[in-house]
Amino acid sequence: xxxxxIKDIAQKTGLGLATISSYLNGKNVRDKNKILIEQAIEExxxxxxxxxxxxxxxxxxxxxxxxxxxxxxFCAEIISSIEDxxxxxxxxxxxxxxxxxxKLENEAAEFLYRKRVDAIINMPVSSxxxxxxxxxxxxxxxxxxxxxxxxxxxDCVLVDNIAAVKNAVGFLMKMGHTRIGFLGGxxxxxxxxxxLEGFRVAYGETNHRLKEDWIVHGDYTIQGAVRGMGQLxxxxxxxxxxxxxNYEMTMGAMIGANxxxxxxxxxxxxxxxxxxxxxxxxxxxxxxxxxxTGEIALKAADIILTxxxxxxxxxxxxxxxxxxxxxxxxxxxxx
Numbered sequence: 001x002x003x004x005x006i007k008d009i010a011q012k013t014g015l016g017l018a019t020i021s022s023y024l025n026g027k028n029v030r031d032k033n034k035i036l037i038e039q040a041i042e043e044x045x046x047x048x049x050x051x052x053x054x055x056x057x058x059x060x061x062x063x064x065x066x067x068x069x070x071x072x073x074f075c076a077e078i079i080s081s082i083e084d085x086x087x088x089x090x091x092x093x094x095x096x097x098x099x100x101x102x103k104l105e106n107e108a109a110e111f112l113y114r115k116r117v118d119a120i121i122n123m124p125v126s127s128x129x130x131x132x133x134x135x136x137x138x139x140x141x142x143x144x145x146x147x148x149x150x151x152x153x154x155d156c157v158l159v160d161n162i163a164a165v166k167n168a169v170g171f172l173m174k175m176g177h178t179r180i181g182f183l184g185g186x187x188x189x190x191x192x193x194x195x196l197e198g199f200r201v202a203y204g205e206t207n208h209r210l211k212e213d214w215i216v217h218g219d220y221t222i223q224g225a226v227r228g229m230g231q232l233x234x235x236x237x238x239x240x241x242x243x244x245x246n247y248e249m250t251m252g253a254m255i256g257a258n259x260x261x262x263x264x265x266x267x268x269x270x271x272x273x274x275x276x277x278x279x280x281x282x283x284x285x286x287x288x289x290x291x292x293t294g295e296i297a298l299k300a301a302d303i304i305l306t307x308x309x310x311x312x313x314x315x316x317x318x319x320x321x322x323x324x325x326x327x328x329x330x331x332x333x334x335x
Contacts, residue, residue, distance in 0.1 A: 003047075004044035004045060004046040004047075005046075006020055006021065006024070006046075008040075008044055008046070009037060009040045009041065009044065009046060012040040012043070012044065013033075013036040013037060013039075013040050014036075015033055015036060015037065019033055019037075020037055023037050059118055060115070060116045060117060060118055061090055061091050061092060061118065062091065062092045062093065062094055062115065062116075062117045062118060063086055063091050063092070063093050063094075063117055063118060063119045063120070063121060063304060064093075064094050064096070064109075064112030064115065064117035064119070064120040064121070065079055065082070065083075065093055065094065065095045065096065065120070065121045065122070066096045066098055066105060066108045066109060066112070066120070066121070066122045066123070066124075067079060067095065067096070067097060067098070067122075067123045068097075068098060068099075068100040068123055068125050069097060069099065069100055070095070070097035072247070072248065073247055073274065073275050073278075074146075074246075074247055074274055074275075074291065074293065075123060077293040077294075077297075078145065078146075078293050078296050078297045078300070079093075079095060079121075079297075081293070081294060081297030081298070081301075082121065082297045082300055082301045082304075083095070085297065085298070085301035085305075086301055086304070086305070089305055091118070091308075094112060094115060094117065096108035096111065096112065098125060100125055100220075101125065102125050102126045102131075105124070105125045105126055105131055106126070106130070106131040108131075109122075109131040109132060109134070109135070110131075110134075113134050113135065113138075113140075117140070118140070118141075118308055119140060119141040119142070119143070119304050119307060119308055120132065120135050120140060120141070120142050120143070121143045121144075121145060121300060121304065122142070122143070122144055122145070123144070123145050123146045123147060124144060124147050124149055124190075126149075127149060127150075127188055127189075127190070128149070128151060129149040129151055129152035132149075132152060132154075136152070136154070141155070141304060141307035141308065142154040142155065143155045143156070143157065143300055143303055143304055143307075144156045144157070145157045145158075145296060145300050146158065146159070146190075146191060146296075147189065147190040147191055148190050148317065149190075153315050154315050155303050155307070155315045155316055155317070156315075156316075156317040156318070157296055157299050157300045157303065157317075157318050157320070158317065158318065158319050158320070159291050159292070159296070159319065159320050159321070159322055160319045160320065160321055160322065161191055161194030161195045161197075161198060162194050162195075162197050162198035162201060163198065163321065163322070164195065164198060164289050164291075164322040165182075165195045165196075165198030165199050165202065165243065165245070165289075166198045166199075166201055166202040166205075167289070167322070167324060168243050168271045168289055168324065169198075169199060169202035169203070169243065170202060171271065171287075171324055171330070172241045172243070172269065172271065172330065173202075173206065173208075175269070175330055175331070175332050175333060176332055176333035176334055177240045177241040177269060177333045178206075178208045178240075178333075179214070179236075179238050179239050179240050179241070180214065180239065180240070180241045180242070180243060181214045181215075181216070181232045181236060181239045181241070181242040181243070182196065182199045182214060182215045182216070182242070182243050182245070183216050183218055183225060183228045183229060183232065183242060183243070183244045183245060183249055183253055184196045184199070184215065184216070184217050184218065184245045185217070185218055185219070185220045185245055185246055185249070186217065186218075186219055186220060187217055189220070191245075191246070192217070192220070192245065195245045196215070196245075199215070199243065211236070213235055213236050214232070214236055214239065216228040216231050216232050218245075218249050218252075220246050220248055220249060221248055221249070221252065222248050222249070222251050222252035222255065223252060224249065224252065225244065225248065225249035225250070225251070225252025225253045225255075225256065226252045226253075226255050226256040226259070227256070228249070228252070228253070228256070229242070229252065229253040229256030229257060229260075230256050230259075230260060233256075233257075233260055233262055233268070239268060240268065240269060240333045241268060241269040241270065241271070241330070241333070242268055242269070242270050242271075243270075243271045244270065244271070244272045244273060245273055246273045246274070247272070247273050247274040247275050247278070249273075250272030250273055250274070250275075250278070250286070250288070251278065253270065253272070254270075254272075254282055254286075257270070264284060264329050265284060265328070265329050265330055265331040266331070269329060269330040269331055269333070270286065270287070270329045270330070271286075271287050271288065271289065271324070271329070271330065272286050272287070272288045272289070272329075273288060273289050273291070274288060274289070274290060274291055275288070276288070276290065276325060279325065279327055280327075284327065284328035284329050285327035285328045285329065286327045286328075286329045287324065287325065287326050287327040287328075287329045287330045288324070288325050288327070289322050289323075289324055290322060290323050290324070290325050291320075291322050292320050292321070292322065292323075295320055296320060299318055299320070303318075
């Protein structure tokens with residue numbers, strides 16, 4: 001059986017090669033012509049030779065994605081949604097998990113550049129952006145999600161981390177808590193810096209004193225949070241509540257509390273981050289700061305598609321808002 005070509009479509013539809021080529025390359029064609037072309041494609045079982053088209057147009061219809069951890073629920077929810085949206089627009093994604101390792105992140109960036117991806121999405125581990133410079137130099141669109149690299153001018157989709165933690169502190173203080181512990185992330189990670197700043201700002205806007213011992217820096221892992229929770233409980237028995245600044249650490253903090261026999265919320269109230277399903281599954285049901293993963297994915301995909309369409313406007317940063325989903329892990333405090 002002969003493989004159908006663009007000339008076969010032209011013969012079947014009576015349309016010119018230029019019109020058919022415009023359709024196949026994602027450009028606008030008249031609706032009646034679009035219908036004729038799509039009918040012919042189906043009847044002729046026509047398949048686009050992406051490799052040949054890529055050689056002609058210098059486009060591969062692929063988007064590279066580099067994330068810290070594929071098994072991170074927050075990452076997975078965002079990236080899977082982005083992948084669905086891009087696929088519907090004719091783009092494939094190549095996803096690289098760098099295991100929160102800067103060397104692996106750099107190797108992933110080099111690999112994706114060699115694959116000639118049309119754009120790159122990154123939730124960065126490195127804070128200097130050097131691994132993305134080759135894309136910048138070659139005018140390949142770059143989008144950062146969740147974390148910003150201050151030295152790199154590119155599009156960013158972030159949540160308002162400062163407001164997220166400020167709101168969590170405010171929620172606890174309305175319940176009477178003034179001695180609140182903070183289990184944060186690594187000091188060199190953008191989100192961890194922002195969330196810690198939100199914690200400090202929240203205290204700075206009140207008359208309540210914040211002790212430095214109430215702040216513990218974790219490593220955004222479950223085991224790190226088990227250790228961090230233990231440290232807070234041993235060193236600061238006066239605490240009546242704890243805010244945990246990411247999903248994995250929220251799980252670890254709950255495990256740590258269980259291992260120490262700390263009853264939540266009777267002894268210590270807790271607010272965690274993300275994953276509604278986990279929050280509902282544990283006892284007591286957790287109060288959490290919920291990040292808008294669906295909204296992040298939609299915004300990220302929209303930005304990438306806009307850039308791929310040729311829009312070269314100045315890069316922008318979007319800050320999306322979080323919400324607090326109440327559970328049973330916070331009690332009123334009267335002292």
